[in-house]
Structure formats: C-alpha cells, structure tokens
Amino acid sequence: MKSFFRSARIALALSFGLCSFAPLWVQAHVGNHPSVHDTVAGIIERMKKEMTAEQLREVTLPQVEKFLTAKEREILANEHITFKVNVPVHVTVLHDAKLANDPFWLVERGFKATGVSVKEGKNQFDAWEKDFPAGEVGLGVHALTGSGNHYLISLAPQNAGDKIQVIDLYPGNLRLTEFRSGVEPYVDQIDVLHNVPVELAGQTLIQVDSEREEDARLVNVFRWTQYPATEKPDQIVLTWSDDPKTTQAIQWRTSTNVKKGFVSFQKKSEFNRFNPRKPAKAAALTARLETPTLLNDQVVHRHTAVLSSLEPGTTYVYSVGDGSDGGWTELAEFTTAPAGTKPFSFIYMGDAQNGLDRWGSLVHQAFRARPDAAFYVMAGDIINRGAERNDWDSFFYNATDIYDRRQLVPAIGNHECQGGRPRLYLEQFALPKNGPTTIEAKRAYSFEYGNALFVVLDSNLSAKAQTQWLEEKLSQTKATWKFAVYHHPAYSSGGNRDNPEVRTEWVPLFDKYHVDLALQGHDHAYLRTYPMKGNQRVKDTKTGTVYIISVSGTKHYSQAAHDYTEFGMTNVSTFQVLDIQISGNRLVYRAYDIDGKLRDEFVIEK
Numbered sequence: 001m002k003s004f005f006r007s008a009r010i011a012l013a014l015s016f017g018l019c020s021f022a023p024l025w026v027q028a029h030v031g032n033h034p035s036v037h038d039t040v041a042g043i044i045e046r047m048k049k050e051m052t053a054e055q056l057r058e059v060t061l062p063q064v065e066k067f068l069t070a071k072e073r074e075i076l077a078n079e080h081i082t083f084k085v086n087v088p089v090h091v092t093v094l095h096d097a098k099l100a101n102d103p104f105w106l107v108e109r110g111f112k113a114t115g116v117s118v119k120e121g122k123n124q125f126d127a128w129e130k131d132f133p134a135g136e137v138g139l140g141v142h143a144l145t146g147s148g149n150h151y152l153i154s155l156a157p158q159n160a161g162d163k164i165q166v167i168d169l170y171p172g173n174l175r176l177t178e179f180r181s182g183v184e185p186y187v188d189q190i191d192v193l194h195n196v197p198v199e200l201a202g203q204t205l206i207q208v209d210s211e212r213e214e215d216a217r218l219v220n221v222f223r224w225t226q227y228p229a230t231e232k233p234d235q236i237v238l239t240w241s242d243d244p245k246t247t248q249a250i251q252w253r254t255s256t257n258v259k260k261g262f263v264s265f266q267k268k269s270e271f272n273r274f275n276p277r278k279p280a281k282a283a284a285l286t287a288r289l290e291t292p293t294l295l296n297d298q299v300v301h302r303h304t305a306v307l308s309s310l311e312p313g314t315t316y317v318y319s320v321g322d323g324s325d326g327g328w329t330e331l332a333e334f335t336t337a338p339a340g341t342k343p344f345s346f347i348y349m350g351d352a353q354n355g356l357d358r359w360g361s362l363v364h365q366a367f368r369a370r371p372d373a374a375f376y377v378m379a380g381d382i383i384n385r386g387a388e389r390n391d392w393d394s395f396f397y398n399a400t401d402i403y404d405r406r407q408l409v410p411a412i413g414n415h416e417c418q419g420g421r422p423r424l425y426l427e428q429f430a431l432p433k434n435g436p437t438t439i440e441a442k443r444a445y446s447f448e449y450g451n452a453l454f455v456v457l458d459s460n461l462s463a464k465a466q467t468q469w470l471e472e473k474l475s476q477t478k479a480t481w482k483f484a485v486y487h488h489p490a491y492s493s494g495g496n497r498d499n500p501e502v503r504t505e506w507v508p509l510f511d512k513y514h515v516d517l518a519l520q521g522h523d524h525a526y527l528r529t530y531p532m533k534g535n536q537r538v539k540d541t542k543t544g545t546v547y548i549i550s551v552s553g554t555k556h557y558s559q560a561a562h563d564y565t566e567f568g569m570t571n572v573s574t575f576q577v578l579d580i581q582i583s584g585n586r587l588v589y590r591a592y593d594i595d596g597k598l599r600d601e602f603v604i605e606k
C-alpha cells in the first residue's frame with residue numbers, strides 16, 4: 001500500500017465533520033451510477049476467460065486499455081468521483097507526475113496540462129484542467145496500474161464572484177475544504193500539503209479517499225501462490241474466539257476436495273502412544289475462502305473448530321483431519337490459560353509484513369529461545385498485501401510449527417486493509433466477538449489471561465467509535481496487568497507520524513485506568529517511551545504507561561528525536577518476551593534481535 005509523503009494512514013473519515021469553509025455545502029450522493037467496482041470485477045472475469053495465465057501475469061497498461069470495451073471505458077472515465085456544481089467551474093485534477101499517461105481518460109476527455117505543480121517531498125502533482133458548465137461533473141478512476149498517490153481535485157468558478165456550491169458528492173465520505181497551505185488532501189490520512197501554488201490557493205479542494213487509488217487496478221493485479229492448498233491440512237493456527245481458560249479455536253486449510261474437518265483431541269496427561277485412550281472429536285465449520293485475482297488455487301476451504309469445556313491450565317494434544325482414519329495430521333499441542341494467578345510469559349511482535357522468510361527465522365528463534373512463552377501477540381501489518389492470499393500463504397508457511405502450538409493474538413494494521421475491508425484477515429482468524437458494537441465484529445476484542453487484561457483495538461477505524469467500549473473494559477476488569485494492542489502508535493518513532501485521534505481518544509483512558517504497556521507497530525523502528533501520563537513524561541511505571549513500537553519484518557524507517565523517547569533503535573528487527581512474575585508482581589520485558597541478542601530490557605514493578 002502506498003503512502004503520500006510517508007505511510008501514516010489512519011481512517012479519520014468518521015471524525016471529519018463538515019469543514020469550516022463556510023460558503024460550501026455538501027450532501028450525500030443519491031443518484032444511481034454504474035459501479036466502478038462491479039465494472040472492474042467484470043473486466044477481471046473477462047480477462048481470466050480470454051487470456052492465458054502467463055498473459056495475465058504480464059499484462060501491460062496498453063494491453064489492458066485495448067482490452068476495455070467502450071462501455072467499460074466510459075464508466076472508468078466518468079464514475080469514480082461525481083458531484084454537481086451550481087455555477088460553471090474550472091476543474092483541476094492534480095495528477096501524480098510519476099503516472100505519466102495513466103489514467104487514459106485525462107487526455108481523452110480534454111483535460112489540459114497547465115504547467116502548475118504541487119511539490120511535496122519526492123511527490124509531484126501536475127495540474128490538468130478542464131471547464132465544466134453548471135451541473136454534473138464526473139471524474140474517472142485514479143490509475144489502471146493502481147500506483148501513485150490518488151489525484152486531488154480543485155475547483156474554481158469560471159466567473160469571478162460566483163460562489164461554488166457542491167452537492168451530491170459521491171462517494172459520500174469525501175469532503176470539501178479550502179485549498180491552502182497546511183491542508184489535509186485526503187479524508188483518511190493525516191498528511192498535509194505545505195506547498196500550495198498561488199494559482200490554486202483559495203480554491204475549493206475536494207478531499208479524496210487515498211485508499212481508492214487501487215479501485216481500478218488491472219495491471220499487476222493477478223497473483224500466483226507458491227503454496228497452493230492440498231488435501232492435507234496446512235496453515236494450522238490456534239486463536240481464541242472465547243475464554244482462553246476453557247476454549248480453543250483451531251483453524252486450518254485444505255483444497256476444496258476436502259468437504260469437512262474434525263479435531264481429535266485429549267489431555268496430554270491421558271495420552272499414551274502405546275495404549276491410547278479414545279480421544280474426543282469435534283466437528284469444524286468449513287467455509288470457502290475465495291481470491292478471484294489468484295491465478296492458481298483461487299478457492300480453498302478453511303476449517304474452524306472451537307473446542308469448549310476444556311480444563312484450565314491444561315495441555316491437550318490434538319490432530320486435525322477430514323475424519324477418515326488415514327487423514328489425521330501429526331500431533332500438536334496447546335495449553336489453556338490458567339484458572340488462577342500464575343506466572344506466564346508471552347511474545348509480542350510489530351510488523352512482519354515484508355521479508356516473511358526472514359521473519360520466519362525470527363519467529364522460530366523466538367520459539368526456540370522461549371518455548372515456555374504462552375502466546376504470540378502481533379500488532380498489525382502481519383502481511384504486506386492483505387487482499388492477496390499468496391502473501392498470507394507465505395506468512396502461514398513461515399509460521400509452520402509455531403502457531404499450531406502457540407496461540408496467535410492478532411491486531412489489524414493498515415496493510416490488512418488493502419482495498420478497504422480486511423476480508424482475508426477476518427475470514428482466516430476466529431476471534432472473540434466481544435468488541436464495540438459500533439464497529440464490525442472481530443476488528444477489536446478483549447480477553448483475560450491469568451491476571452492480565454488484553455484489549456486489542458483497530459486503529460484503522462475511528463478511535464472514537466471504540467472509546468466507550470475501551471473504557472468499559474478497562475473500568476470493569478480486576479486484572480493486575482493491562483495491555484493495549486493496536487497498530488498506529490500514539491507516540492511515533494518517526495517524524496510527523498503521530499496519530500492524534502489515538503492520542504486524544506485512547507491515551508486519556510490508558511492514563512485513567514493505568515494501562516501498563518501499549519504494544520504498537522506501524523513505524524518500522526523500535527521505540528520505548530518513558531512512562532507517560534497526560535502526554536508528559538512521568539517518573540515511574542507506577543503512574544505512567546510505556547508505549548512500545550517494534551518491527552519484526554525487514555522494512556525499516558528512520559527515527560526522529562522526541563522528548564518522550566527513552567530508548568530507540570533503527571534497522572533492528574526484534575521479538576519481545578514479556579514475563580509476568582507473580583512473586584513481587586513484576587513484569588520483565590526484554591527485546592531480542594534475530595540472533596537472540598538482548599537489545600532492550602526493563603522491569604515494571606507494581
């Protein structure tokens with residue numbers, strides 16, 4: 001997923017009210033438009049029918065343009081963003097200069113380059129202008145390559161003195177503001193434009209949705225998985241969808257030839273290889289997981305079994321299969337959460353995302369170093385391209401022999417949300433449905449393990465929509481330790497990557513109810529803040545919350561100096577081991593690199 005000047009992305013759309021640019025008004029689109037989404041889906045289906053796999057993988061922009069029917073071309077050229085204006089206007093499309101002739105419609109529809117540019121860092125947007133009479137204006141898709149930064153739209157009246165009114169703005173989450181220095185050009189990003197040229201300053205800017213830049217990606221859209229499903233179960237992963245003391249969710253994958261799934265399990269203490277007792281058997285729910293742009297293995301079966309009425313603090317051995325005698329996998333094991341207060345350890349990792357092979361080495365190093373660690377928290381950006389199953393297949397392949405024996409506790413990063421909704425994430429992980437009712441189920445959730453509360457939030461969505469629920473969880477718990485897990489950091493390790501909505505909505509609750517640690521990701525660096533309260537450094541962890549950012553994959557960003565930084569590292573991928581000790585009520589936190597070398601350490605004492 002691309003970024004604007006940097007990759008800070010947080011869905012702020014819900015928190016944007018109408019801006020204070022008074023003369024303008026906007027209302028939701030009500031008309032009936034042919035859908036770009038359906039058109040693109042139709043083109044993809046037609047391409048799959050009429051081209052070979054080899055052609056699809058290497059299809060070029062000119063080939064795609066030639067492939068479009070006149071009707072498809074018209075929809076892609078007109079229906080991406082539409083609105084009505086009350087007076088004749090000059091419409092300026094600020095087009096990412098890197099894209100050259102993509103999209104086709106700018107020139108075709110008579111937009112002319114004016115020579116004016118907006119430059120910001122390495123990015124340059126060139127102005128293309130066309131006059132429209134009062135009435136309907138329709139603009140086309142961002143780019144058939146899906147690359148570059150989404151174009152911006154600026155409006156000026158053709159007749160001096162006219163006041164522009166914009167109505168029926170579609171999609172409905174777009175907003176209007178004045179085009180000036182310091183403006184946020186996107187409704188879903190916190191980035192700002194500083195260098196607005198005089199020719200455009202004071203015009204009406206339509207703030208667009210940066211996530212829509214891939215809406216019409218038809219080049220480089222087809223993928224091939226190296227790890228197609230077979231009849232033998234793989235990608236076996238343990239998560240919790242309910243109480244960790246008494247339940248266990250087990251998920252796995254097969255080809256669609258396998259129509260059902262079962263888990264065979266028993267207590268490890270009762271398992272005797274030479275004199276086996278009959279294990280219990282639980283049926284799985286079997287669902288299709290479809291990825292239309294995957295050229296091989298488009299549909300697989302995901303099987304999910306939730307074991308319940310388990311005994312707390314107990315190790316079980318299990319195997320999954322199709323129910324036939326010869327169909328069982330090798331034994332693996334899981335352990336339920338303890339009933340009372342017991343010491344335990346867990347692993348936390350930031351973004352895996354890039355270099356999943358290398359990440360695989362890191363997670364196996366973590367498992368070898370600390371086989372006693374009970375479960376693995378991942379704070380989002382687990383993969384790079386969340387809508388592409390081949391990326392997930394690579395993740396699961398590299399996690400083989402880890403997540404079938406230690407529970408994965410995932411949070412959603414921006415990269416899970418490729419294309420908008422994190423569909424593959426939601427369809428692949430069974431998670432608690434105890435999150436805020438204001439957002440989609442499973443995107444945020446909480447659970448208690450031993451004497452600790454874990455609140456997993458979705459920082460891609462409105463933070464405000466999760467605040468009330470967060471307060472309920474924090475205020476109602478009796479847990480000694482409180483951990484918040486989410487992707488976009490409250491205190492960034494980089495420059496200008498802060499996430500103000502997280503700070504204003506969640507940090508005051510972390511302060512009020514004394515969350516011990518915030519486990520975050522996104523910034524591709526390592527950061528440990530001083531204990532913080534009220535956005536100030538405080539003297540110890542008894543009063544303050546420590547905010548961690550880490551990265552477990554291979555992409556690294558530079559680090560800026562901040563007064564909240566107690567320790568930072570750049571270019572080091574790490575895993576963290578958190579040891580909750582009961583005697584003395586201590587938490588010992590240690591960060592290790594891929595070679596197992598200790599890179600950071602601190603202790604919280606209650």
Ligand SMILES: [Fe+2]
Pocket residue numbers: 351353381413415522523524
């Ligand atoms: Fe990331």
Ligand SMILES: [Fe+2]
Pocket residue numbers: 381413414415487521522523
């Ligand atoms: Fe991220």
